[in-house]
Amino acid sequence: MCAVKTTIPDNVSEEYYQIAPDILASFPKYRPPIDLYRFKESIASLEPFSRKGQRLTADQVDKAHELCKEGVLFVSRSDHPVYSKHIVKQLDLVLVDKNLKESEIADVFMKALQLRLEEFFDQPVQVVFDKLYTDIMVLTEYLNVDWFRIKALLKRLFREHTLVNHSVNSGVVGIWLYLKARKGHFQRKELDRAALAFFLHDMGMAKIPSFIRTKAVPLTTEERQKVNTHSMHGAKLAHKLGLSFNEIMACIMEHHERFDGSGYPRKVKEAEISKLGKLCAVVDSFCAMITERPYADAMAPLDAAKALAQDKRYDERFATVLKTAYVTGEF
Structure with missing residues (x-):
């Protein structure tokens, strides 16, 4: 976060946020894709510095x-869609930008993981996987600070079924259930491995x-x-x-x-x-x-969790934890 040397009025902080040096440096040098504003302490307000797409001089x-x-x-927070689209491709920037709201960060994570998984499933090779791995590690670093942050992602689960969406949802729900069952007690290495397992459990598909x-x-x-061979392909x-x-x-192998x-x-x-x-x-x-799905309507999350808790083919303990979270409105 940039060191603040002036007092910024609350109304400015609500509608705008300071841009961190690392974020600014990641933009095209001479043509930033967003409007930039400078704070003038003499008038206690912002004034335009440059417009998006405008070519800047040295x-x-x-x-x-x-x-x-x-x-x-x-x-401006009105430029957040452009701003977040940029960060999505350089996800580690969410760790240095302290001005983003938790909800905004959650949006960025969901879009970034969706993008990386789509690239990986399209081309499941080492060089593409490395990018996905880096982004998952950014997520676990973010959660390592405060694991309750995962709840903001749980509010953004995708409702259209694709392999990518299913994998993102499974990663998010899996991490939450894993940490919830452990009551937030974990080692970072354990979280890293579990997160990879949940996001990639279906990669054989x-x-x-x-x-x-x-x-x-x-x-x-x-x-x-053929579908039933996907676990072996994944292994x-x-x-x-x-x-x-x-x-x-x-x-x-066991999902x-x-x-x-x-x-x-x-x-x-x-x-x-x-x-x-x-x-x-x-x-x-x-x-x-x-x-x-093409062959089945989407169920409400609570109804799905209840059905699993009653199905003797599944572990009732985990399904009940999930059901209770939706009953109590935890998310």
Whole structure:
């Protein structure tokens, strides 16, 4: 955050926010994509410094950075969509911009993770994964400071079903349920691994033809068999990316296993499913149930959580925690 050397009136802080030096430096040098304002202490208000798209001179560029360091360069909150679209592609900037509201940061995280997962599922290779990994680590760094921040993301779950949206939702719900079950007690490394596991538990679906994933009518036996191989595809991809740690393997291999042995791929029963696998099964099904799919209407989150809590094929403890959160309006 810029060091503030002047007293900024509350009405200014509500409609505008100071731009941090790192954010300003990340914009195109001579053509910032947003309007910039400078605070004039003599009149206790803002005046335009430059307009979006306007080409700045070298002197104006230097002056902008000087004003920024003094804490008197501002951005209008009306420009937040442009501002956030920029940060989405450089997500680590949310950690240095202390002027963003928690709700604004949550919007940025959801859009950024959606973008990175879309890129990764389209091209699941190391160089693309590295960008996704970096953004997930930015999220865990953000939550490491205060894990209750995840609630703002939970208010923004996607309601249209796509592989990307499902993965984002699962990551967010999974992290919350994981931390809630642990009552906020965790080691950073544990959170990092769990977060990767929840966001990537379904990455094997990227290997299933899209026409099967998006089919609006019941799948044929052959198509269902192909879908049921996605866990194995996911495990192979995880190994290829150097992600063969226990947490991600549990989520990939066990999120479709059920207590009565009716699941897949190994058809194991309750005692053979790991705790994290049981949690991920609840998360995966819940996130599917609350979205609008070609073959099923979206359920209200509370109704989905209630249904899972009553279904003996799932871990009642995790489903009940989720149900209670919606009953009490925790989000």
